Amino acid sequence: MARIGVFVCWCGSNIAGTVDVAKVAEEASKIPGVVCAVDYKYMCSDPGQNSLRKMIREQKLTGLVLAACSPHMHENTFRRAAVKEGLNPYFVEIANIREQVSWVHEDKERATQKAIDLTKMMVEKVKKDRPIEDVKVPLTKRALVIGGGIAGIQAALDTANGGVQVILVEKEPSIGGRMIQLDETFPTLDCSSCIMTPKMVEVRQHPNIKLYTYSEIEDISGYIGNFKIKIKKKTRSVLEKDCTGCGECWNACPMHKNVKSEFNADMSERTAIYVPFPQAVPLIPVLDRSACLHYKKGGKCQKCFDACGPKCIDFGLRDEIIEEEVGAIIAATGYDLMDNSLYGEYGYGKYKDVVSGLQFERLLSASGPTEGVIRRPSDGKTPQTIVFIQCVGSRDPEKGVPYCSKVCCMYTAKHAKLFAHKVRDSQSYVFYIDIRATGKGYEEFVRSAMEQDGAVYLRGRVSRIYEDNGKLIVKGADTLSGTQVEIAADMVVLATGVIPKKDSDRLARMLGISYDKYGFFTESHPKLRPTESSTAGIFLAGMAQGPRDIPESVVSGSAAASKVLGLFSKSEYEVEGTIANVNEATCVACFYCQRVCAYHAITGKEIKDRNGNIVKVVANVNPGLCTGCGACVSACFSKSIDVKGFMDDQIYAEIKSLGV
Amino acid sequence: MKTTINEHERRDFVSGVESMLHDKLSNCYQCGKCSAGCPVNFEMDYTPNQIIKMTELGMADTVLNSKTIWLCVSCITCSTRCPKGFEVTGIMDVLREIAVKKGINSKAEREVQLFHKIFLENIKSNGRISEFELVRKYNLKTKHLFKDMFLAPKMLEKGKLKIHGVKISNLNRIAKIFKDFE
Amino acid sequence: MIMKKEDINSNPDPRIIAFVCNWCTYSGADLAGTGRMKYSDNVRIIKLPCSGRIDPLFIVEAFKKGARGVLVSGCHPGDCHYTSGNYHSRRKYAAFRDLLGFLGIDLNRVEFSWISASEGNKWVSVVNEFTEKIKSLEDSSTDIFRK
Amino acid sequence: MKLGYYPGCSLKGSSFEYEVSLLEMLKVLGMGIKEIPDWNCCGASTAHSINHNLAIALPARNLAIAEKEGYDSIVAPCAACSNRLKTARHELKTDEALRKKIVNSLEMPYGAGMEVNNMLEFLINVAGKDRIKSKVKKQLKNLKVASYYGCLLVRPPKIMRFDDSEEPVTMDELVALTGAQPVDYSYKTECCGAINSLSKPDVVMALTGKVLYDIKNHGADAVVVACPLCHSNLDVRQREIERKYAEKIGLPVLFITELIGLSFGISPKALAIDGHMVAADKVLKKINEGQ
């Protein structure tokens, strides 16, 4: 039999000024099951809590109703007090008679009546409360980082430095991501590889990091604390542990004019067996079978094999599938760039000297195809005049994407500066619509491109580029002077828009995390939970979430790492017990519930008899994934699933108590 | 230049233009790509993007009396390349239509306006264009009697100018269309 | 059903039940309190974890137990604490309305709205306007459950 | 297949060569077309310039007649006409109220249908490359030909749905079929000034001049067009442009139908090539030398 105690709080005059608290207590005492009902000046004060605890002890209370302030204020206070007296914390219910009564109504009699109603509701609810145990989920204290760009590297290093084992999976032959392709970086113009190379080496050497390059995630299952991962390690056709990175193989390979170098953004060629760039980590070549004569011409060529001292090239090696278990995942798969060839009017792909920002980055770079001397692709001459066009593909709902890519204003200013530094008496023109330079020191950086390095900025878009006698005639506008502008340039650089990594949506579906219509992963909440994905235990970092620059990518990598370390700081992961629960006796396995669950928390469970034969299948809630939202409950026609703390019968009891 | 905004007049003008355009002026974000590619921008008094902004500000007199709207040759370069899919060519049509309805006679581009007028009259009376009649009337009205004179004989010789144009048989149909829509 | 005269009276003090989600609307109502905004006292809130938890049968039950109006409110689309719970409810609401209509409930007496945790003032105006609307409706049990 | 033909005013006047050569070419191809009875002017750029509804109603009448005649599709060799016909069809498809109003005014049903082909679409999609190729008798080797598309064939791409609006290739492909060498250059889709020819000759000459000089600098022997407006700006105004900029151009401007006709072995006279203002003698000579 329920023994309920009701405690009506005055909150000084906050409640007592508008609500007749004594009357509320008196009416409450008449409700069947209520064994004591008192009012008190400040329930949350120490004396208040002590009197509550005393009453639990003396009256052997099985449930408490506090008619007081909002549960968002003191629910936990009173639950803690109840726990101290050995009561299950979920046997405490709050009737909100301050925020939702005394502060919003004036008529004392009517306010008192409302307070009584709310108290009755909670008494009926608490009568049907059942003990709820918080669920403890075991934690595999190992983390998976997907993507080895700057964001993933930062996340991996911070996590590993926190003492946690990290598995870093990178799709390409080397880690480094886009940043290692860059020359110098805004806003400080420090050399990208000077920052990046030591970090890459650190990853390689870190005792807590296991690195899988040239590898992809094949499958993911499980939930927070308990993910099972299948990694496909594509074969390099090289015995990795024996390879010394000496380079004899790629120097021997005859196929050196056939494949465009991905690392150099198609501006140079690589061999069939290759490392993407000299500082690659790991420094082990990949044999690209699609380009290799050995595979094309039925084993005719094996020059690399012959050249290799340790004989570590093996044409027969196969892809491997590796299984790992982890407790948390950080997705940092970065970005791609839009395809400029959508812009027929800019002649990308037709005019050799119209290049993308990333290609220009490679032209600037000492490790690039021109060894850092800016030479235009058509004739190798050093350009004197370059026109930069911003927002190509970005802010263009017609041909591209409507959003702003955030980094291109800044990298264009950087390009204009570096061009001025490298080529004397050169001139750059920048067509822009708005300049977005909102970071620390960014506006100053852009100004210096104009003031110190002489870049001329024109406010307007370019309509068309024509080729005329070896010059590119750029036809644009300057809306500030209200004029059409034609500039004869030696080269044009397009600040191409940023889009999510190809296939990021596929990975997102595998991970069960949400993504926006472009394919960027969405955070659980942009302000409250900016590093969490929609699925517990999976965190996000870097450009995979949306356009951001290196400083922000690093910050988000560190933030994700700290979330993982925070999660792993406890021995087990505790989930509030207010989650869904299936009545296996009545469930008919229609799985309507599964369809509405946004958290993929519902799976099928086979019920077997003693002999191990499957008797039936029922819905099963994964406590690591369920958030207790209750969407499944209203989807279930057979009333076989319910959310603890908000059970159907409790809500009906509340409604019933209001009967007039 | 200075513009004092009269909110009532501004709204009237904007909503009038927008309802004919089936597009919202705020859709244009003033990137200037339309003006950048306009082949006749060099002759215009205001660039196409300025026309759009001035329309949004309610500067009816300025835009309706501009040279720009009459110089536009409807080449659709602007609309084709507009990143926002804004109907730039369309707004030129709309402004011309409003100007004509209001009886505004372009001073600077009187001839273009006149040409359009004569062209339509020509259709109205023949159902088709008689190029000879078109040129003759136009030259008479503009008092450019000797304009293109050196072209005419050769064109006549080559058979390019047919003195007797054709009329369509159901001219009453055309009259009806003009009655209903003019 | 033949209606007796005394069944029909405009109800000056109708009972209104509000089903609200814990994260947005409940907090919005709290905010109205913290801001000491005043509103009609006819409403009684029942808190649920998410608007996705709301079952059309709750609404039916509320009317059966004498409610004259039912308010359902959750987070704005896109703001849901549970990622997409309110998308489900939004999609569901269309179906809800049909179902409630089928069950014979006067849809004028059911109101759906989105109120965020920061919209104390919206909570106040929604409650006040809805209460006025319910007061103005002819009131008899047969009006709530249409024949 | 029942093919309708909408000539438009120019083909009956200043650009009669276009019609003559079209009909000659079709004879060889073995295809017949039927002129839409009692068609009216589509209003060209003028109607829409000052009266939107009129600009839809005028072409709508032609479409309605075509529908009544039961054609499978119509060909409108004039780029401006095909542009207006397609635009009207598009608008009436999307604006039901306007369609009703116009149907009322025409007192004729029109369901916003009827496929409209411009000359290039007709050649590629209806006649077909294979058929054209099979009729080529004279490879126009030696001849370098620049294709000029102008505005209205390709724009607005959403309605025209024809080729790439910035880098179209259809006409170049047709040129290649005749054995001539297509010449690439920058201003393929730049505007020639179109209808302002009479009222703003200076502007038109500046625009057309730019195109012609660019073509010349790229070494072309001739220009092909698929629009009478383009033709008259490029051909009729050419002497004047030469005078204005004091630099010789001397580029014969042929209709695509004439070029194909020549490769079919049709005599230049039958194709009315002598109707052009810029004589094509040099081109014809080069063709003969190449045989």
Ligand SMILES: Cc1cc2nc3c(=O)[nH]c(=O)nc-3n(C[C@H](O)[C@H](O)[C@H](O)COP(=O)(O)OP(=O)(O)OC[C@H]3O[C@@H](n4cnc5c(N)ncnc54)[C@H](O)[C@@H]3O)c2cc1C
């Ligand atoms: C031209 C240009 C110049 C720039 N200049 C600057 C600058 O000067 N300063 C600055 O701050 N920012 C600059 N940026 C922005 C900078 O490049 C990014 O902010 C930064 O690289 C983002 O890092 P990331 O790790 O998030 O993504 P990325 O560098 O893209 O790294 C993602 C990594 O994940 C891997 N990956 C992707 N998918 C998978 C998968 N499914 N499985 C396994 N691995 C996967 C990729 O191969 C890649 O290695 C520039 C950008 C451009 C385009």
Ligand SMILES: Cc1cc2nc3c(=O)[nH]c(=O)nc-3n(C[C@H](O)[C@H](O)[C@H](O)COP(=O)(O)OP(=O)(O)OC[C@H]3O[C@@H](n4cnc5c(N)ncnc54)[C@H](O)[C@@H]3O)c2cc1C
């Ligand atoms: C008008 C305006 C509108 C904005 N709107 C938005 C918006 O819509 N969205 C958005 O994302 N951002 C917005 N912002 C920005 C947003 O306010 C800031 O990003 C955010 O508040 C920064 O939080 P903070 O904790 O770093 O700093 P603060 O909010 O300034 O907090 C710092 C705290 O430290 C305390 N403090 C300071 N010195 C000491 C000391 N010596 N000892 C102890 N305590 C100290 C201060 O009292 C203060 O409580 C807006 C800003 C402004 C000005």
Ligand code: SF4
């Ligand atoms: S419990 Fe709440 S209502 Fe009571 S005194 Fe404390 S703050 Fe005030």
Ligand code: SF4
């Ligand atoms: S030659 Fe052999 S050891 Fe040297 S890099 Fe190539 S595979 Fe490695």
Ligand code: SF4
């Ligand atoms: S076997 Fe292939 S990779 Fe090796 S040298 Fe020959 S072509 Fe190059």
Ligand code: SF4
């Ligand atoms: S960052 Fe600058 S260049 Fe890039 S899309 Fe945004 S505004 Fe355009």
Ligand code: SF4
């Ligand atoms: S909806 Fe209900 S009956 Fe169907 S599977 Fe889920 S719990 Fe079982």
Ligand code: SF4
């Ligand atoms: S309560 Fe929500 S999260 Fe949990 S199983 Fe049901 S729908 Fe999924």
Ligand code: SF4
């Ligand atoms: S191109 Fe489009 S968005 Fe840009 S200014 Fe012109 S109309 Fe506006």
Ligand code: SF4
């Ligand atoms: S349509 Fe008119 S405004 Fe637009 S580019 Fe052509 S001439 Fe200029």
